[in-house]
Amino acid sequence: MSEVIINDLTVRDIRFPTSIELSGSDAMNVDPDYSAAYVTIHTSDTDLVGHGLTFTIGRGTEVVVLACKALKYLVVGKTLKSLTQDMGATWRMITSDSQLRWIGPEKGVIHLATAAIVNALWDLYAKSEKKPLWKLLVDMTPEELVSCIDFRYITDAITPQEAIHILKSNQDSKNQRVAEMLKDGLPAYTTSAGWLGYSDDKIKTLCREALDQGWNYFKIKVGRDVNDDVRRMRIIREEIGYERKLMVDANQWWDVNEAIEHMKVLSEFKPWWIEEPTSPDDILGHATIAKALAPYGIGVATGEHCANRVMFKQLLQANAIKFCQIDSCRLGGVNEVLSVLLMAKKFNIPVCPHAGGVGLCEYVQHLSLFDYVSVSATLEDRIVEYVDHLHEHFVNPCVIVNGKYVPPTEPGYSITIREQSLNDHEYPNGSVWTRVNQI
Numbered sequence: 001m002s003e004v005i006i007n008d009l010t011v012r013d014i015r016f017p018t019s020i021e022l023s024g025s026d027a028m029n030v031d032p033d034y035s036a037a038y039v040t041i042h043t044s045d046t047d048l049v050g051h052g053l054t055f056t057i058g059r060g061t062e063v064v065v066l067a068c069k070a071l072k073y074l075v076v077g078k079t080l081k082s083l084t085q086d087m088g089a090t091w092r093m094i095t096s097d098s099q100l101r102w103i104g105p106e107k108g109v110i111h112l113a114t115a116a117i118v119n120a121l122w123d124l125y126a127k128s129e130k131k132p133l134w135k136l137l138v139d140m141t142p143e144e145l146v147s148c149i150d151f152r153y154i155t156d157a158i159t160p161q162e163a164i165h166i167l168k169s170n171q172d173s174k175n176q177r178v179a180e181m182l183k184d185g186l187p188a189y190t191t192s193a194g195w196l197g198y199s200d201d202k203i204k205t206l207c208r209e210a211l212d213q214g215w216n217y218f219k220i221k222v223g224r225d226v227n228d229d230v231r232r233m234r235i236i237r238e239e240i241g242y243e244r245k246l247m248v249d250a251n252q253w254w255d256v257n258e259a260i261e262h263m264k265v266l267s268e269f270k271p272w273w274i275e276e277p278t279s280p281d282d283i284l285g286h287a288t289i290a291k292a293l294a295p296y297g298i299g300v301a302t303g304e305h306c307a308n309r310v311m312f313k314q315l316l317q318a319n320a321i322k323f324c325q326i327d328s329c330r331l332g333g334v335n336e337v338l339s340v341l342l343m344a345k346k347f348n349i350p351v352c353p354h355a356g357g358v359g360l361c362e363y364v365q366h367l368s369l370f371d372y373v374s375v376s377a378t379l380e381d382r383i384v385e386y387v388d389h390l391h392e393h394f395v396n397p398c399v400i401v402n403g404k405y406v407p408p409t410e411p412g413y414s415i416t417i418r419e420q421s422l423n424d425h426e427y428p429n430g431s432v433w434t435r436v437n438q439i
């Protein structure tokens with residue numbers, strides 16, 4: 001068989017008008033239109049196409065699209081094998097371009113664009129091996145897996161040898177956990193009931209529906225006004241009781257001391273974690289909040305705006321987080337997520353991925369399955385976010401049964417969007433947008 005060559009990489013600006021219903025709204029992001037820069041990698045084999053997206057919330061998607069186009073030259077014209085045989089080197093090559101690096105490095109728009117391309121490459125790789133991405137990762141030897149990771153800047157926290165040791169210690173029991181996952185699924189939580197823009201009545205109705213569907217973990221938005229938060233948390237606790245877990249998310253709204261004071265008031269409702277209490281860059285601030293809230297039984301969670309392994313390393317070293325929330329796009333793609341999963345394991349911190357948006361649930365199910373089977377080997381305090389939006393646009397949408405993700409079995413990273421949905425939602429000329437703009 002002749003070698004598969006990457007012939008072209010195309011990018012589309014895809015947006016969904018979710019702000020109409022205020023779905024996805026929080027203290028900081030009051031009217032998101034869930035969107036994506038959507039990458040397609042075309043190869044010499046017309047049956048083998050890779051897809052990857054990076055999540056955005058509306059305006060600015062066009063900037064990420066341009067950044068994807070700037071990175072494109074790094075992969076087009078190469079053979080698939082030359083890129084997949086050493087994924088670590090491929091990651092380094094994409095994140096270290098001698099000129100593009102200046103507009104990162106490994107953060108911001110260029111890194112979101114990196115994620116769309118890196119994830120598309122992993123999708124292509126998994127499809128070429130005819131495996132779902134999680135299984136491709138699970139089936140790698142510890143050495144192969146570790147070779148996908150860039151250890152530069154993190155060897156003071158974890159060395160390749162330590163990472164290999166973690167993976168090796170789980171090798172013998174891997175198959176048991178694969179079988180368990182296929183039978184029971186991956187525990188999840190829902191954020192769908194508690195968006196900040198929803199009315200009290202809507203929250204009540206959504207809580208009841210979620211209880212009927214078997215959910216045991218709920219997350220709601222807080223931050224702007226403490227009295228509103230108290231009222232909303234009371235409503236939710238009345239609906240879900242105290243035997244279920246409730247988490248709150250402030251989306252970076254507070255200063256450090258404000259976060260502590262606000263959360264002391266909300267502690268009455270026993271939140272399990274406070275997510276993004278303050279600036280995502282403030283590692284020591286998170287540590288201060290974590291220390292102050294520990295006596296109240298509230299853990300600090302963050303990560304959806306944490307762009308690289310170096311930031312996560314410091315959050316872990318500073319005891320700043322009790323829950324590590326990797327984001328499949330913010331981190332630039334699969335390779336970087338692997339490094340964070342291994343560091344979190346070493347620091348004994350559970351990984352509870354950020355999801356929702358568009359496509360993030362489809363992505364993170366693969367990452368958490370790999371985490372459980374090959375890295376953490378425990379489900380304790382581990383839940384994956386789920387938001388009930390936009391799944392109908394995917395060719396292989398994630399499946400939830402009784403509050404758990406059912407492991408995907410189709411080859412790839414589950415991120416292919418239906419052609420009709422792409423055409424309808426392309427910004428600004430897709431039919432959905434020409435209609436919205438007429439209203």
Ligand SMILES: C[C@H](O)[C@@H](O)[C@@H](O)[C@H](O)C(=O)O
Pocket residue numbers: 023024025026029032057191249251304354355356357385
């Ligand atoms: C703008 C988005 O909907 C965010 O509010 C959302 O990703 C959120 O932070 C979450 O944790 O799900």
Ligand SMILES: [Mg+2]
Pocket residue numbers: 249251275276304354
């Ligand atoms: Mg959040």
